[in-house]
Amino acid sequence: MTAQNKTLLSARGLNRSFGAVVAAADISIDISPGERLCLIGSNGAGKTTFVNMITGYLKPTSGQIFLDGEDITPLAPRDITRRGVARSFQIPQLCLHLTVLDNMLASLHCSQASRSFFNSSHDPVAVDASRKLLDSFGLLMHAARPVLELPGGVRKLLDIAMALTGQPKLLMLDEPTSGVSADEKFATMDTVINAIDRGASGHPVTVVFVEHDMDIVARYASRVIAFYSGRVIADGSSASVLADPEVQRYVTGSVKSTAEAFA
Numbered sequence: 030m031t032a033q034n035k036t037l038l039s040a041r042g043l044n045r046s047f048g049a050v051v052a053a054a055d056i057s058i059d060i061s062p063g064e065r066l067c068l069i070g071s072n073g074a075g076k077t078t079f080v081n082m083i084t085g086y087l088k089p090t091s092g093q094i095f096l097d098g099e100d101i102t103p104l105a106p107r108d109i110t111r112r113g114v115a116r117s118f119q120i121p122q123l124c125l126h127l128t129v130l131d132n133m134l135a136s137l138h139c140s141q142a143s144r145s146f147f148n149s150s151h152d153p154v155a156v157d158a159s160r161k162l163l164d165s166f167g168l169l170m171h172a173a174r175p176v177l178e179l180p181g182g183v184r185k186l187l188d189i190a191m192a193l194t195g196q197p198k199l200l201m202l203d204e205p206t207s208g209v210s211a212d213e214k215f216a217t218m219d220t221v222i223n224a225i226d227r228g229a230s231g232h233p234v235t236v237v238f239v240e241h242d243m244d245i246v247a248r249y250a251s252r253v254i255a256f257y258s259g260r261v262i263a264d265g266s267s268a269s270v271l272a273d274p275e276v277q278r279y280v281t282g283s284v285k286s287t288a289e290a291f292a
């Protein structure tokens with residue numbers, strides 16, 4: 030096995046329920062370095078649950094998660110982040126009253142726990158690193174503006190740029206284009222992927238993203254996994270998964286949600 034096809038992250042037999050709702054049923058997924066893996070599925074299919082389990086925000090009731098061969102299942106989110114798994118959220122987690130630059134500096138501070146935020150905000154090295162990341166996401170022009178003045182698309186980009194401050198190996202983006210207007214979705218994804226490909230964080234980054242827009246999926250994913258009712262129902266190239274009859278029935282076709290399917 031070469032270094033290139035070595036597994037970066039391995040999820041083995043993950044299970045998680047909420048009462049009678051099965052959000053993850055025996056999920057086993059291996060992710061290789063360099064993949065652009067897209068998770069698709071109708072509302073409630075279990076995509077965010079998977080992201081939450083990998084990043085430590087939610088513990089599986091059974092199963093294990095390995096990062097570079099190390100069992101990270103019991104670790105707290107901050108310890109998983111420090112080992113190289115970063116994420117953005119379906120709804121951006123930003124300090125709305127702080128400026129864009131201060132949000133970035135706060136994120137940098139959190140990824141480098143030894144510094145105080147006061148020191149980060151007055152440290153020219155931290156300010157320079159923050160401004161460079163903002164620049165690679167086309168956000169430098171907004172640096173001095175409070176986040177609450179900015180539209181949804183800019184907030185999404187900032188949340189993603191902030192996830193890169195810790196120089197992650199694996200970046201998990203939960204619906205990077207949700208809340209972004211239809212005519213800006215491709216530009217948003219272009220900005221994110223170009224920034225990552227140009228080495229904005231200083232390291233190669235493997236990307237997992239959740240997406241509902243199949244045009245985005247087809248353009249940006251090197252691999253697609255379809256979830257339905259907490260299960261993986263298809264895994265492969267975007268062309269093969271989007272042509273799969275079960276995916277067409279339960280994800281992209283007439284059955285819009287898990288709840289409707291069982292109604």
Ligand SMILES: Nc1ncnc2c1ncn2[C@@H]1O[C@H](COP(=O)(O)OP(=O)(O)OP(=O)(O)O)[C@@H](O)[C@H]1O
Nearest residue numbers: 047050051052070071072073074075076077078079
């Ligand atoms: N903390 C929780 N408490 C109770 N139920 C939950 C919790 N988190 C998720 N669920 C349930 O688990 C199922 C899977 O939810 P999940 O958020 O993973 O779906 P999703 O695929 O991300 O959907 P969406 O596309 O709407 O974001 C849903 O039925 C959801 O209501």
Ligand SMILES: [Mg+2]
Nearest residue numbers: 076077078119
């Ligand atoms: Mg979700």
